[in-house]
Amino acid sequence: MRRHIHLRWLALAAALALAGGATAADYPTAEVNTTGLAVTDDAVTVGILHSVTGTMAISESGSVEAEKLAIKQINDMGGVLGRKIEIIQEDGASDWPTFAEKARKLLVNDKVAAVMGCWTSASRKAVLPVFEKENGMLYYPTFYEGLEQSKNVIYTGQEATQQILAGLDWVAKEKGAKTFYLIGSDYIWPRTSNKIARKHIENVLGGKVVGEEYYPLGHTNFGSLINKIKLKKPDVIYSIVVGGSNVSWYKQLKAAGITSDKWTLLTISVTEDELLGIGGENAEGFYAAMKYFQSLDNENNKKFVAAFKEMWGDDSVIGDVTQAAYLGPWLWKLAVEKAGSFDIDKIAVASNGIEFTGAPEGYVRIHDSNHHLWSKTRIGRIKKDGQFDVIYESDLVEPNPFPEGYQ
Amino acid sequence: MITLTRRLVGSRSDLAALLVLAAVLLVVMPLTLDIFRLNLVGKYLTYAFVAVGLVLCWGYGGILSLGQGIFFGLGGYCMAMFLKLEASDPVTTAIQSTPGIPDFMDWNQLTELPWFWVPFESFAFTLFAILAVPTLFAFLIGVAMFKRRVTGVYFAIITQSVAAILTILIIGQQGLTGGVNGITDLRTLLGWDIRSDGAKYLLYFLNAALLLACIVAGRYILSGKVGKLLLALKDKEDRVRFSGYDVSNFKIFVFCVAALFSAIGGAMFTLQVGFMSPSFVGIVPSIEMVIFAAVGGRVSLIGAVYGTLLVNYGKTAFSESFPELWLFLMGALFIGVVMAFPDGLAGLIRSERLRRVFGRPPLAAVTRTGALAARDPAPPAASASADAALPHAPTGTDR
């Protein structure tokens, strides 16, 4: 029945009947909410906690849009256990203590039943103790460095090994790559990811890392680095540059003659969102390893993209994280329905093994024990218009946030 | 004894202002706010330590530092290191490849505790470090700068750059410092759960009491010789120098005191918020803290506390009601304060109409030194003297 979730958007009333006609009367508030969450007879409140101001607003606004879309669609279908979802949105303002403060407000004051939110690792690390202490449930959308697992978080993005290993395997096989130059912005995600990449290159692929470098966040001049790359002539430039630096990095690569006709560049930090700022023409022909691209050719995704554009305008683009953010409310809904309760403890357990076939990225399943998602890794080639040609798709990859031999 | 009391609390109206503040912090807030909001106020009050320090070194000493976040951060990091070590006992970190060291070190392949972390296993050393490390750092910066007569804008820009360097270093050395995520997931202090409501209440009161103590200490410093000299050198630095004083020593002293206050604030921040991150060391928080002091009135120790509370309350309230617009309102607040109320909240209190209500102005301590007459009809007395900080000022007439 759940396999055709998207069909229900079309025939609302019929779908309601199909879904078992879950009305609030079937689930008395006193039974489904034993811990005093903001659940009434006809409504349930969830929180959205992203930065809409400050430097991270660039990245996080897409997630907010996706979450609001998912919640609207769920409400159109009749809500969760017959209750409409109401939203309290808070601004993390790109500032980690603010995230912690707002998270506490959402959990303690507003008693929200779940929070969709956070983007950077730093913001997640700041709110994690709050969620564990106040026993909340966070749906975290970003691909991230792993090394974390919590009863109170569902990680809807990929952890590092999922994203990295399949991409490196592909580039080694298809391009015969032997030498790699690893580049990243200087913080935990790029450093941890490059560490995993280096182990995989050296121990599994038998390749060689000829350079590994980090630049401060916001760095805008890569002239010297580009010269070093030209000196070392790596088979693959492996790039995890993020934020505003990204734009400078690709524009300067192109200007220095490092283009896809002579060089291979593989990145795990450029989605359609970033390409808006970089400009497709500046990164054309380079490769990205992600679990989702807007151009994915399947029914779920076509409907999702159409609905997204209808709600947020034809100019919108949808990147990997935006899609992962869209999964949050749906996975929460499925967990609540499976548990027959809004209680955090029950959802935390019920989430294990949940399957969601309506995902734009295709079938996903929450792991049986670690709260991460099984997902496919895909390779996209950047096109001039800022979209990707999807040229490779892996099998479902098991999430492994604490990878043995890669630490 | 009488003189000491007088130096500590000032005149009767100073005492009244201090008592009002104490009543607000220790009675009104805890009675009217729930623990969540009270914890927020506690967090704001940790910034007030920095603002009070800035009143000393900027408002009185004329030294504008755009790097007070450095000291707030150092104090906070010292406390966080101790708490992190306590939270990383071998039992809870058993899944790590090296149990017993902080989790982020394990992720960065460290197999033993770095040498400079080791002393932080002792609480006594930590308390000492919280006070000593930032003060020593301030002393070094102070000696290097003030002995070379770096002042005004130059000093502001240099402290700002030091803050930038420190941020990049902390983020870059993530195996040693926790990197951009900072030191998170702090739980207990000597076995006492700092995340519980009871602990939060207690920490709030401790925080408020320490803040009041800092204000009293600030009063004491200002009412003595140092205070007089600071005001004098802010107005005419050269004359003070020609009178035979080594001006730089006084500046170094007051800069160190400001750093010390900031460090206490930082340590209390870590305790109440439960983590520390490099984003407090950087430029943005440092400038914001200057603005807290400016809103409060840059020559009023007590005003600084109200200024901090007001701006942060505004920030929280605006951002909860108008998440997409609050930056407009904050920007307008800063501009408004600078343009319309250069002496901040304290300046408002000092205005004629309010004076009739409140009796003598709470800034009598300043008036007594004679350098800054509160009754002076020309409003921006404080700002006129800030001219001493023009870029050409370091040369002075003696070159």
Next chain:
Amino acid sequence: MFEGYTASEIGAIFAMQGFAGLSLFCVFLLMALGLAIIFGQMQVINMAHGEFLTIGAYSTYLMSVVAEKHAPWLMDYYFFLAIALGFVVAFAIGWLVEFSLIRFLYKRPLDTLLATWGLSLIMQQGFRSMFGAREVSPTLPEWLLGSWQLSDTIEIPINGLLVVGVTAVLTLAVFFLLFRSRWGLKVRATTQNRVMAEAAGINTARVDRNTFALGCGIAGVAGAVFTTIASTGPTSGSLYIVDTFLVVVFGGAASLFGTIASAFSIAQAQSILEFFINGSMAKVITLAIVIGILMLRPEGLFASRVRK
């Protein structure tokens, strides 16, 4: 690190590294030129300088959108119009800011810091409301994008050449304006002795307004040029602010020669260090050296010898 390379390869790397240093120097100089005028000549600490850069960047973006939609034949050349537009818009906004804000604060230089910080918050949020929180990318003409193949191994980025060219023209123009024009004479007279300048019949208020607006306009040009090498977003400008102030202060606030010398030395130090060690540490070491030298020479490299 050079073993196993031929002499010509090493020569090529040195040539390209030299150019990288040169273009970084020009980037620093472009950033700092407007601020050097505002801060050096007027002692106004404009924390919103980065946002004036952003104005130039968004002007370029708007221009590219307009050109793409309405005048595709212009696409190859619109960039020069965009530079002019960046200047005009930033100049106009700078003029307004001076008129409504800065002129009340000349006696309180440190207060300009606070007020312009507030201004920068407002401007950032303004960009966000107008253009959205995401970064945008102006479509650049094809000829600006690639590299110029000098020999088999030496490739020179065209956008780097553009930065160098614009910097040279702009610097010369500023020098001409300040030191060879009547208006420049008024500016310098006002800086040196306001009262005397007024007595000599100079309308100092107008001079101030135009000087500030000019500084902002130059920032606008810099912002427009930076779209070729960096990002365009609401907070892009704030990335530059620390470096910019350091360049101006290091050079000696009131000296344009000083600004040039300081941009050159900081850029070379950073570019060379980046080549031999890694990026983060290069930045730390460069900043530390600059601060060290500033302690020895508090007035910067080229202090103007003014008797006050």
